[in-house]
Amino acid sequence: MAVELTTPSVLPTLATRLSQRRDLVTEVPGPESRNLHDRRTSVVPRGVISSLPVYAADADGGIIRDVDGNSFVDLGSGIAVTNVGASAPTVVAAIREQAEHFTHTCFMVSPYESYIRVAEELAELTPGNHAKRSVLFNSGAEAVENAVKIARLTTGRQAVVVFDHAYHGRTNLTMALTAKTMPYKSNFGPFAPEIYRMPMSYPYREENPNLTGAEAALRAIDQIEKQIGADSTAAILIEPIQGEGGFIVPAPGFLPTLADWARSNGVVFIADEVQSGFCRTGAWFASEHEGVVPDLITMAKGIAGGMPLSAVTGRAELLDAVHPGGLGGTYGGNPIACAAALASIDVMREHDLSGRARAIEALVMGRLRALSDDLGGEQGPIGDVRGRGAMIALELVKPGTRKPDPEITKAVASACLAEGVLLLTCGTFGNVIRLLPPLVIDEELLLDGLDVLEAAIRAAH
Template identity: 65%
Template sequence: MSIDTATITAQTLDRDELVQERRLVTEIPGPVSQELMTRKLAAVSSAVGTTMPVFAARAGGGVVVDVDGNSLIDLGSGIAVTGVGNSAPRVVAAVQQQVADFTHTCFMVTPYDSYVAVAEALNRLTPGDHDKRSALFNSGAEAVENAVKIARSYTKKQAVVAFDHAYHGRTNLTMALTAKSMPYKSGFGPFASEIYRAPMSYPFRDGLTGPEAAKRAISLIEKQIGADNLAAIIIEPIQGEGGFVVPAEGFLPALVEWASANGVVFIADEVQTGFARTGDMFASDHEGIVPDLVVTAKGIAGGLPLSAVTGRAEIMDAPHAGGLGGTYGGNPLACVAALAAIETYEEDGLVDRARGIGEKLVSRFREAAASDARIGDVRGRGAMIAVEFVDPETNEPDATLTGRVAKAAHAEGVIVLTCGTYGNIIRFLPPLTIPDALLDEGIDVVLQALAAS
């Protein structure tokens, strides 16, 4: 049965005003979402899952309104994509103008200035004051693959090191880089060769200092791979899907120093951490590291598909002409959206806003942890915070509890996401535009769900 979109619009809020409130008018999911889910199951591959069984009709600020008129508190930002908020005014205006001008020519056929302007902005914003170049792509995984291509072209070496708990994408090469088997890798091999894994600094689990953890990783790399064979080290400055693992202070600088001394390209995968998310424009900024290559996506363009590799000019220019590119890479709609999003991050103080959001999240959950031993760790930076749930008797990961808490929060109209190698972490990635009252209410709902679990 077809659903009348006009009816859906009428059931949601007035188009001119998106009230920033949690409001449940039906059970979750409501009848219209249920009907759409029936259609989804009949039309879409069952391999494409969903976190919540609700269908979005509108979003902005800190809420997502579903097709039944329920207004949900958004603590996920579409997995860290809508940092500037959904339907951010500058982004909307820029895209509306561009779509009226032209939607596509392919930059490799007849280029356009917005692609160049995005590259210039990335060259300015990413860490380091060296000469840089950028190339634009469609997704984080595609950008990661191209970063590896660039590093191999520059070094004339093949091996690449990734880390425990890493997530770098779902394409063949990035699945090899990704650590977790289910659901990302299981049954999809064989994977790309010359990919190796080193131990990550995970302070809550390993108890090592940054220098100690770096020494352990470097020792393994030198013994099992050898610097003479190694093209690149790739690492998320704060791991995303792997559990928002924040390495101990000193871990990243030690890796950068070793890579520089041994002719190894250091790639920072800032797909999830980039663009104000961690309370710095890039997570690499926090420890003052300067990667050779920086991979960005997610928050770059206010929800439009765009990604990039930015890095040292001599490395970026190493591949032959025509070696990088793609039909849709740097699409003009995504490029103008990125320029508008970057302006919003800078002009609206969203870096500082991310820090304020993080302070509130950390304070509330650490206060709760003082009386609830099931909260094993609260960590992260800025508006990228994780709560790790454990068995208080053994400190072992408790994925069952995590699932119950998330499911209960969903039922009460709060969008939260889980993550972690062991599935025992709830991660908080609210839009940087979320009002404080909504953020507080969302935290309240999650804590109430935990208390009832």
């Protein structure tokens, strides 16, 4: 029997262009998606994979419509990108208006105001009241690489500390920073040197369940001091909530303790907020939940409503230390992407998307924890329910154990797709279902998606 939902309506309905209801009119995938897949195999390499076998034709709010006319509940947001929806009218209008004037000049050649306005917004939105500077790029990996460059230049040190289960990108340096080998790193080496990996705070999988966040941080700090030395460490780079690694929320005290040690030892503390930024976790940035003020923040994904844009924002003295010409890129801070970012930020403010993320958390967490209890609690297939805001995960395990169960995870994702719900998996062990709905999703549509997810888990169990 399905768990009854008693939560009152908490998500005011927003205007949308497409009907916000799940509707399957063909099998999944349908004939047009299958035709596109056949065409794809002759021109796109197999190294480029897609999580889902359906091809999009339209998207709006919490709905993705495929080329066969099927409407799916979107619980992935293009990996936390379309926080404001895939075709928010304000964003679309800003893109159209900018494109009618110019699409590119290169900020390093002929600058423009929108780049400056984005930097002004980031100075206001990111944690801390200190003087800040921002530099814009195209992707999260570019932002991370440049943050490392800045840290190494300003400290005169080389070593960079990262953590188990981390994901930071697919370029050579960011592959070295990333923990998981397959599919991200396997056979792509050699990788950049002077990268050191430390144990993460992973509350569900700690051998000592009573280990506090501060104690977990001191465990990592002890290894840093023994293996590297503070005077050789340029930066600590960490996702405040790990993304691809499994939506791991470190125990309270972990991040502040690391940040305090870094500050005391002249080490640059870099928060990788590529996936967790821009209202996703119920705050503008996940660092805010524990009052952490990073020296540098890397951002991308949700910043620009689907347009390619990323940024490094941080202490003015760090970014200003870089010599003229040392930062930049041909497309970095593209004017259309900047226009989309400014419009997206307006939508986030106008509709209080941080508040909506917190409402989504209350609704989804209550539902999933009740389901976990109903399926046997610690003896059931749901090992852990975790996350913040609209960044929520289910870790699935062999019942009665903590052994990861990637098979049931795949089965659940496939069953949801067959019923018209698009969701993503992740985790070092491939056993985590992650929920990343657009922050503008309609409540009835979200509940419908949760109904399908619950039924799939019960059937697989």
